[in-house]
Amino acid sequence: xxxxxxxxxxxxxxxxxxxxTRPLEQADSLCGRxxxxxxxxxxxxVLAIGPAPDPAPLxxxxxxxDEFDLAFFVSPNAVRYAMEHVLAHRAWPEKLRVATVxxxxxxxxxxxxxxxVIAPTAGFDSEAVIALAEFGADAVAGRRxxxxxxxxxxxxxxxxxxxxxxxxxxxxxYRRCRPQIDPAVxxxxxxxxxxxxxxxxxxxxxxxxxxxxxxxxxxxLRRVPVFASHPRIVAQARAAGFAVVVxxxxxxxxxxxxxxxxxx
Numbered sequence: 001x002x003x004x005x006x007x008x009x010x011x012x013x014x015x016x017x018x019x020x021t022r023p024l025e026q027a028d029s030l031c032g033r034x035x036x037x038x039x040x041x042x043x044x045x046v047l048a049i050g051p052a053p054d055p056a057p058l059x060x061x062x063x064x065x066d067e068f069d070l071a072f073f074v075s076p077n078a079v080r081y082a083m084e085h086v087l088a089h090r091a092w093p094e095k096l097r098v099a100t101v102x103x104x105x106x107x108x109x110x111x112x113x114x115x116x117v118i119a120p121t122a123g124f125d126s127e128a129v130i131a132l133a134e135f136g137a138d139a140v141a142g143r144r145x146x147x148x149x150x151x152x153x154x155x156x157x158x159x160x161x162x163x164x165x166x167x168x169x170x171x172x173x174y175r176r177c178r179p180q181i182d183p184a185v186x187x188x189x190x191x192x193x194x195x196x197x198x199x200x201x202x203x204x205x206x207x208x209x210x211x212x213x214x215x216x217x218x219x220x221l222r223r224v225p226v227f228a229s230h231p232r233i234v235a236q237a238r239a240a241g242f243a244v245v246v247x248x249x250x251x252x253x254x255x256x257x258x259x260x261x262x263x264x
């Protein structure tokens with residue numbers, strides 16, 4: 001149910017209360033876009049981000065960066081935590097190319113001065129990355145690749161690169177955990193029908209949300225439409241029992257496009 005039935009062409013989300021579940025460090029941009037479109041953005045992070053509990057692997061790789069041909073960053077958080085640590089000890093090697101997935105990560109890398117970033121223009125997942133010419137067998141055979149990531153994650157990229165002849169090292173540079181937040185902040189307006197949508201941008205986040213609110217809370221939330229930015233997240237949301245799940249394109253642009261289309 002919307003807060004108001006009135007919709008303006010330049011404020012297509014007017015009266016809509018939408019829940020942004022990204023980590024606090026990544027929520028501002030999307031919240032700003034929602035508010036600019038007339039909506040109300042409510043932040044309820046289902047992931048918390050912090051430095052890796054053991055800095056030893058990151059410390060160890062700093063002095064060996066010149067050994068690598070390619071550095072891949074799995075997310076904006078990987079860029080921030082890895083680059084802050086590396087640049088506190090040394091300059092980035094001139095010949096070490098950088099790669100990532102997602103427009104958010106590209107923007108963060110640009111903030112550190114990287115203009116020639118290898119990244120897919122569509123897809124925004126490991127499958128899209130390994131389809132790039134720069135990750136083909138001819139390009140990576142015999143190359144050394146370092147992957148900066150959180151604590152865990154998919155192995156598809158590394159497994160594929162190894163199968164194509166590359167040497168791959170993982171370096172954990174941040175950790176993800178479930179935030180400690182009172183679920184009543186979310187469940188109370190949901191019970192009143194005062195939430196118009198949940199924006200879920202991580203499969204792990206869907207699982208965390210279910211754990212945070214419990215079975216009774218999920219019974220309340222299942223009525224709220226979910227907007228999910230990847231087929232894997234869509235599948236996770238449906239498995240969690242959400243009744244209405246809308247798959248959106250990736251990134252802020254894709255989410256806003258889907259929201260405007262749905263509510264407009």
